[in-house]
Amino acid sequence: MKLLSTYVLFAAIVLGFSCKQKKETEKKPEPVAVKVKGMEVEYASDSTSLKGYIAYDENKTEKRPGVLIVHEWWGHNDYVRERADMLAELGYTAIAIDMYGDGKQANHPDDAGKFAMSVMTNLPEAKARFNAAMNILKQQESVDTEKIAAIGYCFGGSVALTMANSGADLAAVAAFHSGVGLPIPPNKDLKARVLVCNGADDPFISPESITAFTTAMDSIGAKYEYISYPGVKHSFTSKEADANGEKFQLPLAYDAEADQKSWESLQQMLTEVF
Template identity: 30%
Template structure:
């Protein structure tokens, strides 16, 4: 949809300036929406491609900027400290997602009461962590989220029991092992939220990213187009169930 609304939105958390974006259908007003949280590489072309795909389905999107200043790290040496800073201060981590949620709710294109969080890799971890700590979203969809970033001792009692969770992950993802999946499941059961795990065979981390097709560590990170298509279909279905229940 080449005529989609695309507008940068500045917002902040504590002393950090964020530059998110609204991507929405032309003329959208108070539309059901998606809070899109980027992967470890920041808010870049891949995330805008996801946002445009959601717009074609009729949703308005607020793309978050968790790193701040639209930072787009290019190497693991840059990514590691950014993720480490969030994991070591979970209040700041979820506060940045919450700031994006608040900014999304202020945009005329989006209905703040009808928002679902969707995250990829680091973003998938982020939407789960935000829901766990009380973020009031209609749902949280984690696509190859790093479950290793979640606190195995975490308390899920603050999670909104009316939320819905979809976790799409690879059976061979070393960042989302069977033990880590079991721990997350136990937390979701504690929270009494509606949850679903889609587990894909012969699938590793970052399976939706075509750039991962040339990964130097294919045993860790690898593109899998079939699993990517399945996760997109699952995402579309759950969004329809949550945001368009009459049409689901």
């Protein structure tokens, strides 16, 4: 009996040592590096040819949420494409969309204002262009068509909010340095969770419009967050803001801290929603 007990003890020690060795030699699989692929796409509404840019991590195999990004009033430019790349790095498939047609861009605020006004005063066409972009996003193999969000900057933020208020099938919407006096105010058709990040010193956004917006959101029980950054001006996420402000004598200014904090708030919302 004593010999048997000794044998069992020895076997247990050997087995335990072998398991420990195995665990020590086993290596965790290396995380797959992010490899962002960006590609230009052409699409169209019934009346307008449109040019967009899609970005995604081609090393990621599973389907993921899709995010539409609506440009500032300057038009579809490198800035909005950079944001698409940034979202792709986070694991989303993003499309920088075109609301003006043919990738048209403005070089002067007067032209930018005219382009933006032509979109916001023709909501049926605005919806058609937005929906055309959403459709091409949903056609991407990498996209989970049940998980779609939209974000926008300046004019683009107003577009994203307006589309959400019109009943667009969006799970989340974020607007940065965006007007909130919208052609379609918040109403029961709103399905999305909403984030608005604005500068407290932005003269383009009146206190009255903020009050009207938040009152309307509260009245329908919307899930939203309105963040106002003290001392921050318009266009605070764009590193071109200071140069444009000086060139055109406009109250624009980049703010690195507000830019970072607003991006972190976006990431938090998307993570919670998806």
